[in-house]
Amino acid sequence: MNTSSLVQKVWNFCHTLRDDGVGYGDYLEQLTYLLFLKLAHEYAQEPYNRDTHIPQFYDWASLTRRVGEPLEAHYLATLHKLGQEPGMLGAIFFKAQNKIQDPAKLSRLVQMIDAENWISLDADTKGDLYEGLLQKNAEDTKSGAGQYFTPRALIEAMVACVRPEPMKTIADPACGTGGFFLGAYNWLTRPGAQLDKRQKEFLRRQTFQGNEIVPNTRRMCLMNLFLHNIGDLDGEPLVERSDALISEPRRKVDYVLANPPFGKKSSMTFTNEEGEQDKDALTYERQDFWETTSNKQLNFLQHIVSMLKVDGKAAVVLPDNVLFEGGAGEKIRRKLLENCDVHTILRLPTGIFYAQGVKANVVFFDAKPKGGQIHTKGVWFYDLRTNKHFTLKTRPLRLDDLQDFVTRYNPDNRHERIASERFKYYSYEELVARDKASLDIFWLKDQSLDNLDDLPPPDVLQQEIIEHLEAALLAFRDVAASLPKSTAAS
Numbered sequence: 001m002n003t004s005s006l007v008q009k010v011w012n013f014c015h016t017l018r019d020d021g022v023g024y025g026d027y028l029e030q031l032t033y034l035l036f037l038k039l040a041h042e043y044a045q046e047p048y049n050r051d052t053h054i055p056q057f058y059d060w061a062s063l064t065r066r067v068g069e070p071l072e073a074h075y076l077a078t079l080h081k082l083g084q085e086p087g088m089l090g091a092i093f094f095k096a097q098n099k100i101q102d103p104a105k106l107s108r109l110v111q112m113i114d115a116e117n118w119i120s121l122d123a124d125t126k127g128d129l130y131e132g133l134l135q136k137n138a139e140d141t142k143s144g145a146g147q148y149f150t151p152r153a154l155i156e157a158m159v160a161c162v163r164p165e166p167m168k169t170i171a172d173p174a175c176g177t178g179g180f181f182l183g184a185y186n187w188l189t190r191p192g193a194q195l196d197k198r199q200k201e202f203l204r205r206q207t208f209q210g211n212e213i214v215p216n217t218r219r220m221c222l223m224n225l226f227l228h229n230i231g232d233l234d235g236e237p238l239v240e241r242s243d244a245l246i247s248e249p250r251r252k253v254d255y256v257l258a259n260p261p262f263g264k265k266s267s268m269t270f271t272n273e274e275g276e277q278d279k280d281a282l283t284y285e286r287q288d289f290w291e292t293t294s295n296k297q298l299n300f301l302q303h304i305v306s307m308l309k310v311d312g313k314a315a316v317v318l319p320d321n322v323l324f325e326g327g328a329g330e331k332i333r334r335k336l337l338e339n340c341d342v343h344t345i346l347r348l349p350t351g352i353f354y355a356q357g358v359k360a361n362v363v364f365f366d367a368k369p370k371g372g373q374i375h376t377k378g379v380w381f382y383d384l385r386t387n388k389h390f391t392l393k394t395r396p397l398r399l400d401d402l403q404d405f406v407t408r409y410n411p412d413n414r415h416e417r418i419a420s421e422r423f424k425y426y427s428y429e430e431l432v433a434r435d436k437a438s439l440d441i442f443w444l445k446d447q448s449l450d451n452l453d454d455l456p457p458p459d460v461l462q463q464e465i466i467e468h469l470e471a472a473l474l475a476f477r478d479v480a481a482s483l484p485k486s487t488a489a490s
Helices: 003-018 024-043 060-064 068-082 087-092 103-114 123-139 152-162 179-188 197-205 215-227 296-307 328-339 399-409 428-432 458-482 485-489
Strands: 170-172 208-211 253-258 267-271 277-281 308-319 340-347 360-367 378-383 423-427
Touching: 003 024, 003 103, 003 123, 024 060, 024 087, 024 103, 024 123, 024 215, 060 068, 060 103, 068 087, 068 103, 087 215, 123 215, 152 179, 152 253, 152 308, 152 360, 152 399, 170 179, 179 208, 179 215, 179 253, 253 296, 296 308, 296 328, 328 340, 328 428, 378 399, 378 428, 423 428
Parallel strands: 170 208, 170 253, 253 308, 340 378
Antiparallel strands: 267 277, 308 360, 340 360, 378 423
């Protein structure tokens, strides 16, 4: 069976399960479990003969010998058993559950996977198949998975600007399904890149380290990386299942590429005296943080600074409020400008994220040694938002839309840049003199305000209205969450 036929076969079965109420996320989860077991089975055969550490009575062969209800019962037992194993095995199967309630369809899925030799497929084929499922899952608004999925064109542009080098470490403290890791991997293995054996080994086993607090998202990330030839079947997981903000990083890294979770407030859920679920704002008491705040985005920004080696580079997607918020936000911005070289901010358009209501930016900065000097001399801003209109379905963001930014970023020598209508420089003195040291800067005129003929098409305009309303709703929720309970109730 050729590659396109296999992809179509996997997709068709996904649609069959959706008729039974099994969403993309649940299908992807079961596919992850079964694919992992099948690949382990193939690696245990000639000529590989690898010890995959999978218990004998809970391996792939134990599933293929059963059908119907006996298969369903043994599948449940297998998921439970493997979830208790150490290393990558336990990480993939942590708290695993069977979401396919029809034993006949479970049998068909096992047979479909068993019919193929997955090792013989190249990493691009396996990876593209899995990435396609991840994107479909993100597009399914009911699943809420869009918050873990950064547009791949944006990732590719960010990586093209940062240009990670071989034998250096790359981290993402909220790595979702691993998009930034794959973007960096694709850059490091791009056509023409000549990696020796030592560099290839480092890339596979030591380059990447991440955190993902949601178990199901973490398992999808690990499988996504593994299918792209990152990590080992029988090794330790490259992604920790933990809150990265809890403590100082154990290791410093050369690069951070990240899109931390949307939403301002960090919170924890607890049961009150009436037995009802309630949420309380969560702050992180960290000695290495400049300010203590419950604002999740500001905490991630401070954490990313603490992760970097001296002269380490970061490219981070952050919402607008990080650029203008007062109080702790202002203090953190001033510290960031003083202690790091914040050199570029890309103002992103609306309509490019699966989570609606998001107005975001990419902030590029380099870590610098501690000392008395101010490291930011000035910031270049690129406005990709004003008079730009995108939607996820009819006008998605593509790499071509970001090419002018990448060119003007000038990765070969960012100290030699040329201003344009959308690319403008502001000195450090200009920035800190602004109210609250705000980095929320626009200079282009919105053409639609003057000329109705310049209005975008109705579907785009409708989407932009929704985006603005969603953004306003998020702001109101943040205000309500910050009020004392008695005030909010009144």
